[in-house]
Amino acid sequence: MKFLVSRYNPDSDAAPYMQAFEVEVPRGMMLRDALLDIKRQDESFAFRHSCGEGVCGSDGVNVNGINKLACITPVSELKEPIEVRPFPGRPIIRDLVVDMTQFYQQYKAVKPWLVRNDPMPEQEILQSPQDRDKLDGLYECILCGCCSTSCPSFWWNPEKFHGPQALLTAWRFLADSRDQATDERLDALEGPYKLFRCHTIMNCVEVCPKGLNPTKAIGHIKALMLKNAV
């Protein structure tokens, strides 16, 4: 099959360009396997990858216009020629490798850790199965960045808008019955940008490789803000 991959080496190239490769595609081949085959043909081709099973979140790329995790994307589901580009809207370091610094900064900005003010019990903090169920669909995020880098609001304001990933994480802690920083978390999300730049375009939901729903999480945050304001 024919692949077109984006190439860019800042030492030698003025701008990114597309390069064609032919890859033999056996049954069950994943896009990551195809990228590895291309690297076999040309060792200077660079992309991030590691676990190969969709849990480490390293190999997010833009395929035929849609952000996907390469290791769990069957090549058979893609239209030829398969065009592979780096995530849109991020500075390109080399080939498919982009600078995700702002994405991680937004994640860190929502204080992504459990806050307890009470003294810790000797054993576990109790949590009912029903309360624990509220974290399903939230804690599974692998920080791959497919969502935030497909979000037009994040493209425009990556330094001010938290983006879908960080807001999903914000709700993961707001939804945790063990967490005791609800008011601080909600206060920190006030203002026109951090949360409210979400225009429910829902690209994030379309692309999440783990089937998570950041838009819904954002809706929950807004509802909780409203409830607490009354």
Add this chain to the structure above:
Amino acid sequence: MALNKRRFDALIIGAGGAGLNAAIQLANTDARVAVVSKVFPTRSHTVAAQGGVNAALANVLPDNWHWHMFDTVKGSDYLGDQDAIEFMCREAIPTVYELEHNGVPFSRLDDGKIYQRAFGGQSQNFGGAQAARTCAAADRTGHAILHALYQQNVRARTHFFDEYFAIDLIRDDEGAILGALIMEIETGEPLLIEAKATVLATGGCGQVYRTTSNAHINTGDGTAMALRAGIPLMDMEFFQFHPTGIAGKGMLITEGVRGEGGYLVNKDGERFMERYAPNAKDLASRDVVSRAIVTEVKEGRGCGPQADHVLLKVDHLGEEIVSKRLPGIRESGKIFAGVDAVHEPLPVFPTAHYVMGGIPTDPYGRVIVPQGNGEEVVPGLYAAGECACVSVHGANRLGGNSLLDILVFGRAAGLDVIESLKEHRNHRPLNESSVETAMARLTRWDQKGEGISVRALRDEFRKTMEDHAGVFRTEEIMAEGVEKLKALRDKLPEVRLSDHSKVFNTARVEALELENLVDTGIAIAYSALKRQESRGAHSRPDFPARDDANWMKHSLYFKQDDHMDYKPVRTKPLTVETFPPKERVY
């Protein structure tokens, strides 16, 4: 150009569970701690651990740490050090509570406590009924733990060097470790980090084998750095092949599937584990189940058109259990095997999974080496997690004890570094010649011209390891293997890169990793050749029995002249009676 230098109190190499649990101890004090990772921390392979972490919390069935200790000693085939095992099983309980307090979203029981499931090799009352000791966050426990530990380190403002590759340890003439030379992958620039204490937490080395559950990054970087610093590796012949990798692919299907009631069948639909382990059946220890699967296939009872795998049946559990307790497995089965586990069985075969051996340490994570008739600590050097060998797993690791090992001993190493910093307030003088040696390892890859490619040598090395140091091992197969592997090692100087660019040069990283794979792989194959008995994961048809009289001892492999040394197993626990060696039946 002058080499850039930074100074920290402590340097931690690796940001998986062991590295991050060491870092968080240090970050909660005044110590200046640097964590170096070749990938963004949450990409570390701890993220892929599925089933859970063992601790005798007794939330589901009666349990106590002493039973856990018995199971671990037995599971180790009596090669584990009983003082370290007692320490780990006792520490397991507060360690899991601490994780929960740090935010890990464990699955819950109706009474609000942490959910625990049954795993292989677990018993109540020293070999009695099945226990339920594995604390789980669905089948994504490693992910849940790694993210929570990273989050706590973000809170504590740990200094991370993300996407920096460790080249080599720096040491002085007395053998004390002074820090490490690292390389920023984005720029290709070297950076020297001087530290009063250095912790190796680089994880496993499954990439030495062709078919593995391990990630691309698991290339034995820490074990190879230790070897090059003159430190031996202990018990490297003990490599665990997990019974249930997806056939032909290697991705893992957690033992938790069998813990929840899944079982294995051959082409006749026979539940064959009943023949190999009449009591524990599908929950026998991993080495036992892996050998059973390989035997079934060898004797012509494999499934599929090539008769090259067996089937793991899950469909009888029903959609609710599978979706609730094993959602990640259902997803992986669909993606990689094209099978929905709710309706059809999964094709499985053993996959290279975990190295029991590693850098020898004491229970405080301090690296120890033979000296005279005894042992001594390597000043300034610690190791924890899969790259280390305490040894708690001995010849075979139990499921759920790996996350436990990295967390308990990562934490212990962090706490001991804090103590050592009180005594060692100053940096030792830098040793320029050691820095030059490390720099040479990096600049060697600037050589231009024709040569063998990294890819070609790596592929051949991994295939040779699979063929000659796999599940069943005879003298003939292994001796041939060691010769082949050494011949490949001799070709390393002929390997050349075609890409010499600076910025995010992954080819150069893979070349540096290849050297680590070769050093670590040969340690495995050579140690295996020398051990003339069958114990745990090391199974020799030509020496089928365990030989306690001659071989109840740890092996030590040195890179220098490929020589072996041995040391006794520590059979005396801290406070309880020794568990004497017994025949190991399940």
